[in-house]
Amino acid sequence: MADTSIPTPSRAPANLVGWLWGKLGDVLDGPFRALQRHIGANRMAYVFLAPNVLVFGLFSFWPMLLNFYIAFTGGQSVILAERPFVGLANFRELLDCPSWLDPKTCPVAGFSFWTGIWNTLFFAVVQVPIMIVVALVTALILNRDIRARGFWRAVYFYPVMLSPVVVAVIWDWVLKRRGILNALLSDGVDGWNAFVGSNLFVPILAGLSGLAAWAFCQRLLRDRPVWLKLVGTGLGALVIAFILTSFRANLAFEPYRPINWLIDVRSGWPMFWVIFVYTWGHLGFYMLILLAGLQAIPKDLYEAAEMDGTSKSRAFWRITLPLLMPTMIVVLVLSLIRAFQVFDEVYVLTGGGPGQATKMIIQHIYESAFIGDAKRYGIAAASSMLVAGLLLILTLGQLAATRKKAGG
Amino acid sequence: MINSTDVSSFLTRKRARHGFDWTDVLSYAYLALGVLLVALPIFWMFMSSIKSPRALVENDPRLLPHEQLTTPSADGSRSHGVFLWTKPDGSQVDVGFIGPRGVNARVFEIGKPAEIIEVPRSQIVRKEVVQPRWENYSEPTIGSTQSRNFNFLRYFWNSTFVTVVATLLTLVVNAMAAFALSKYRFRGRDAMVIVIVSTLLIPPTVILVPLFITVSSLGMLNSLWGVIIPAIATPTGVFLLRQYMLTIPDELLEAARMDGASEWKIFWRIMLPLSLPALSVLAILSVMWRWNDFMWPLIVLTQSEVFTLQLGLSTFKGELNDNMHHLLAMTVLTLLPVTLVFVVLQKHITTGIANTGLK
Numbered sequence: 001m002a003d004t005s006i007p008t009p010s011r012a013p014a015n016l017v018g019w020l021w022g023k024l025g026d027v028l029d030g031p032f033r034a035l036q037r038h039i040g041a042n043r044m045a046y047v048f049l050a051p052n053v054l055v056f057g058l059f060s061f062w063p064m065l066l067n068f069y070i071a072f073t074g075g076q077s078v079i080l081a082e083r084p085f086v087g088l089a090n091f092r093e094l095l096d097c098p099s100w101l102d103p104k105t106c107p108v109a110g111f112s113f114w115t116g117i118w119n120t121l122f123f124a125v126v127q128v129p130i131m132i133v134v135a136l137v138t139a140l141i142l143n144r145d146i147r148a149r150g151f152w153r154a155v156y157f158y159p160v161m162l163s164p165v166v167v168a169v170i171w172d173w174v175l176k177r178r179g180i181l182n183a184l185l186s187d188g189v190d191g192w193n194a195f196v197g198s199n200l201f202v203p204i205l206a207g208l209s210g211l212a213a214w215a216f217c218q219r220l221l222r223d224r225p226v227w228l229k230l231v232g233t234g235l236g237a238l239v240i241a242f243i244l245t246s247f248r249a250n251l252a253f254e255p256y257r258p259i260n261w262l263i264d265v266r267s268g269w270p271m272f273w274v275i276f277v278y279t280w281g282h283l284g285f286y287m288l289i290l291l292a293g294l295q296a297i298p299k300d301l302y303e304a305a306e307m308d309g310t311s312k313s314r315a316f317w318r319i320t321l322p323l324l325m326p327t328m329i330v331v332l333v334l335s336l337i338r339a340f341q342v343f344d345e346v347y348v349l350t351g352g353g354p355g356q357a358t359k360m361i362i363q364h365i366y367e368s369a370f371i372g373d374a375k376r377y378g379i380a381a382a383s384s385m386l387v388a389g390l391l392l393i394l395t396l397g398q399l400a401a402t403r404k405k406a407g408g
Numbered sequence: 409m410i411n412s413t414d415v416s417s418f419l420t421r422k423r424a425r426h427g428f429d430w431t432d433v434l435s436y437a438y439l440a441l442g443v444l445l446v447a448l449p450i451f452w453m454f455m456s457s458i459k460s461p462r463a464l465v466e467n468d469p470r471l472l473p474h475e476q477l478t479t480p481s482a483d484g485s486r487s488h489g490v491f492l493w494t495k496p497d498g499s500q501v502d503v504g505f506i507g508p509r510g511v512n513a514r515v516f517e518i519g520k521p522a523e524i525i526e527v528p529r530s531q532i533v534r535k536e537v538v539q540p541r542w543e544n545y546s547e548p549t550i551g552s553t554q555s556r557n558f559n560f561l562r563y564f565w566n567s568t569f570v571t572v573v574a575t576l577l578t579l580v581v582n583a584m585a586a587f588a589l590s591k592y593r594f595r596g597r598d599a600m601v602i603v604i605v606s607t608l609l610i611p612p613t614v615i616l617v618p619l620f621i622t623v624s625s626l627g628m629l630n631s632l633w634g635v636i637i638p639a640i641a642t643p644t645g646v647f648l649l650r651q652y653m654l655t656i657p658d659e660l661l662e663a664a665r666m667d668g669a670s671e672w673k674i675f676w677r678i679m680l681p682l683s684l685p686a687l688s689v690l691a692i693l694s695v696m697w698r699w700n701d702f703m704w705p706l707i708v709l710t711q712s713e714v715f716t717l718q719l720g721l722s723t724f725k726g727e728l729n730d731n732m733h734h735l736l737a738m739t740v741l742t743l744l745p746v747t748l749v750f751v752v753l754q755k756h757i758t759t760g761i762a763n764t765g766l767k
Contacts, residue, residue, distance in 0.1 A: 025676035032672035044671040045592035052585035052641045059638035060607060063618035070618055078621050138442065141435045152439050154754050155446055161750045162743055163700030165718040169725055169739045173456060174449045178467035292762035341613045344702045348722045362613050369617050370707055381617045388614040
């Protein structure tokens with residue numbers, strides 16, 4: 001047919017890009033062909049590797065080695081030759097404390113370091129389990145026979161696409177002293193108090209307790225005649241309503257006083273919200289990986305279990321969890337390593353404050369080296385080495401645990 | 409073609425065996441709660457971003473952007489807020505508010521700005537209309553305030569430049585390396601692969617200081633190249649592409665060599681087009697990394713001409729200023745491109761990330 005040869009308008013741009021792409025390749029082909037004639041086809045492998053190795057060596061490998069050297073030098077210069085060798089002085093300043101558990105007993109750098117370490121440990125130990133459990137629950141629900149799965153999955157994943165700065169601005173705006181959260185809580189408390197004090201309280205309460213009592217009697221008096229159920233319902237509703245109305249005065253809350261969620265010093269709220277916001281921003285990623293793991297479990301296993309009369313909960317503990325274990329380990333390792341390096345969200349949200357309450361270890365490194373008049377690169381490098389060691393131990397420990405599990 | 413019976417059977421579709429039970433109700437309730445938790449903060453920020461500066465300063469907790477009506481003063485030099493005055497006899501009239509005096513307010517009736525009267529403040533209520541303030545968006549981008557302290561267009565350009573250039577370089581450089589590591593035999597190849605994979609374990613955050621010193625000694629501080637170059641050789645990229653290229657049969661390359669194609673041409677004309685699925689996953693990841701990157705730009709870029717959007721936003725947020733309306737609008741503009749990309753490529757992004765386990 002004639003119309004197969006006519007390019008459709010939607011394909012024309014793609015063809016143009018393809019043509020440009022080919023032309024670009026042809027232009028670059030000249031020098032590469034000359035080079036190939038010189039060194040032979042097989043050695044071209046080194047040519048293809050060269051840019052990567054160059055960048056990788058210069059900006060990953062070399063800095064890694066350099067870090068060791070900088071950790072043993074002092075001064076504030078970025079020129080290596082001008083940095084005096086100080087031996088273990090940086091490490092001594094970080095580690096030479098009467099007690100690591102109480103950063104206040106340390107010198108300035110040590111105080112900042114150990115505050116960061118303990119805050120980060122607390123953050124990781126609380127955040128990682130919570131996130132894994134919530135991600136697992138979400139993935140399990142999305143793995144059910146559910147409508148519009150793609151939509152739910154996309155919504156849960158969406159915050160992962162947002163930048164940490166945007167996430168922090170959004171939540172800062174929600175958590176302000178006169179932000180929407182305090183307004184909602186205040187309205188909620190006022191509304192509840194108004195409801196408790198209003199004339200509607202007793203009828204609505206009676207209706208609800210009647211419903212509850214009816215559902216209860218349906219179960220308890222399953223085989224009895226209807227009039228008995230009705231009597232039971234009436235009695236039950238009376239009892240519930242009596243109990244609740246006698247406590248009516250106690251049901252009203254104190255008037256709500258707005259909380260400064262991110263600045264309130266002596267409460268744990270800033271740390272709570274840092275954990276919450278970080279989890280909000282990263283949950284979708286781990287949910288997605290767990291969902292992929294769940295969908296890789298063969299369906300016929302469940303069908304076989306169902307035929308054997310295995311209960312749902314037993315199938316979960318005996319089939320789902322063991323087969324999901326490799327994915328869970330990946331998620332655990334990834335989330336733990338990431339949690340240890342948390343910086344962006346916290347830095348923009350609280351700046352490590354109030355005081356030092358949410359200062360994480362990476363912020364300590366960043367601030368030692370790049371903030372303030374005294375640029376203590378040596379302290380930062382020494383701290384980096386200690387953190388890298390910690391992360392390495394964590395990773396290797398987890399890999400070993402995985403291997404043991406797989407072997408046993 | 410979508411058959412109408414297909415649609416109706418889809419809409420009325422039931423679960424095959426169990427029907428609708430209480431665990432379904434719980435599931436949907438849980439999912440809906442999660443959607444609220446994701447959508448509400450973003451929605452609240454968007455609604456706030458079209459409010460007037462005054463509504464933001466006063467922390468108006470209402471969702472919609474209410475704005476008070478104004479009326480010009482007698483000489484036309486100022487404008488006064490309009491209030492609705494309910495007279496003691498019950499009749500109502502619009503008044504312009506001049507100022508308070510004790511428990512009273514000095515006002516004038518609309519149309520009679522010269523006759524100033526005093527009324528009890530309890531008798532007047534603010535007269536408002538719902539009116540989105542799109543100037544929050546236009547002022548920092550194309551308006552007069554753009555260059556004062558938040559040069560949005562410059563930051564946007566910097567971010568775009570970094571994202572596009574870094575992604576292209578990342579793709580080419582890593583694809584070249586992956587090609588060499590998957591399709592050639594040479595000494596040290598396996599050692600190379602092991603080195604690259606093992607650096608996946610080294611977190612980039614722990615080499616901040618030496619990397620900074622390296623970049624500064626190369627004179628790339630306060631240059632966008634200092635942000636772009638150091639991270640273009642990602643071990644994840646090489647790993648991802650190499651695993652994919654291993655599945656491309658060698659016979660294709662041999663046939664091209666027979667026809668006299670150079671190694672470069674084989675790479676450019678055969679390997680790259682055939683690796684398109686893996687390349688697009690890496691491209692999506694790279695765009696996400698670069699557009700959202702914060703820590704490394706924060707260290708390398710200290711002058712505001714070279715700020716990326718993320719740096720601009722965080723600096724702007726850090727300053728205690730009354731420009732909240734601009735900050736919120738610019739935050740919305742910053743998340744907009746990512747959101748559009750996500751809406752269009754949602755399926756590719758989620759499957760790509762689920763398959764590779766990378767972010």
